[in-house]
Amino acid sequence: MRYWFQWRALPCLQLMLALLAIVPPAWLLSGCATPAAAPVARRHFSLEQDTFAFPNELVWQYERDERGRWLAEKRQPRPDYALRCFVLARSAKQFFQSARFDAAQPPPDADTCRRLVREVAGSSARRPRAAPPITIPGYPDLRSFSQANEALLKAELGGVFQSYFQRGNWRMVFPFTRRQQQATAEALSDEVGRGPVVTHVVCFPRLSINHAILLYDARREPDGIVFSAYDPNDPSAPLPLSYHSATRSFSLPPTKYFPGGKVNVYEVYSRWDR
Numbered sequence: 001m002r003y004w005f006q007w008r009a010l011p012c013l014q015l016m017l018a019l020l021a022i023v024p025p026a027w028l029l030s031g032c033a034t035p036a037a038a039p040v041a042r043r044h045f046s047l048e049q050d051t052f053a054f055p056n057e058l059v060w061q062y063e064r065d066e067r068g069r070w071l072a073e074k075r076q077p078r079p080d081y082a083l084r085c086f087v088l089a090r091s092a093k094q095f096f097q098s099a100r101f102d103a104a105q106p107p108p109d110a111d112t113c114r115r116l117v118r119e120v121a122g123s124s125a126r127r128p129r130a131a132p133p134i135t136i137p138g139y140p141d142l143r144s145f146s147q148a149n150e151a152l153l154k155a156e157l158g159g160v161f162q163s164y165f166q167r168g169n170w171r172m173v174f175p176f177t178r179r180q181q182q183a184t185a186e187a188l189s190d191e192v193g194r195g196p197v198v199t200h201v202v203c204f205p206r207l208s209i210n211h212a213i214l215l216y217d218a219r220r221e222p223d224g225i226v227f228s229a230y231d232p233n234d235p236s237a238p239l240p241l242s243y244h245s246a247t248r249s250f251s252l253p254p255t256k257y258f259p260g261g262k263v264n265v266y267e268v269y270s271r272w273d274r
Contacts (some may be wrong), residue, residue: 047228053150055233056088069206086166086212087163093125097129099135111129117157133158179248181264185248185265188227192215198269198270199206224244233255
């Protein structure tokens with residue numbers, strides 16, 4: 001076993017340096033801008049219906065030792081479908097915005113199914129579809145569709161590099177101020193009422209978490225806001241992301257891949273530079 005901060009620091013830093021080398025200067029000036037408002041969604045996002053039945057698998061296995069230290073070791077055998085949290089979060093948003101399911105029709109054959117998935121995957125995640133929705137026959141929702149067509153969806157939605165080279169990754173290497181996180185919390189609270197929002201959750205330069213989740217609900221409480229999120233690593237239950245007004249910071253609870261604690265948050269798949 002090794003400590004969590006040792007296992008990918010160098011590749012991650014190399015990746016960030018590579019991204020910085022190609023970022024246009026105008027992108028660097030837009031780090032604190034808030035996302036533009038989107039049109040009202042057709043319906044409310046449902047975790048049980050609008051998410052994938054299969055998870056993004058973990059490359060590493062985590063646990064605490066007897067002294068409470070967070071440790072990690074590689075899973076053996078290596079998982080077949082991993083490092084695609086951005087792919088699944090983005091794709092769930094695309095299906096919600098651009099597709100509708102019609103269980104009254106017969107299910108499509110494999111070729112038709114592949115064509116429909118490619119059409120949805122090729123739609124914009126940054127703005128709602130202007131054309132009529134893409135009809136997917138034979139299933140009531142994405143959860144049942146993905147359960148019946150798991151292999152096809154995994155093959156067609158996108159690969160690992162769509163997570164590593166998501167255009168908004170540049171933002172994580174710059175400081176997050178408490179004022180900026182407060183503005184982000186307020187903007188996200190407003191935006192989830194119009195539809196799901198993909199967010200990048202980070203602790204950079206620490207590497208304890210570098211993850212994409214899909215926010216779909218927000219509940220105001222006396223001490224802040226609690227967001228409900230679809231976690232591509234665990235589609236079985238909502239993941240709470242909490243914003244604390246007193247400290248103007250976000251936090252996540254402990255999960256099977258994160259020890260819990262403070263995180264920084266920003267929206268992706270929202271603007272031309274993200």
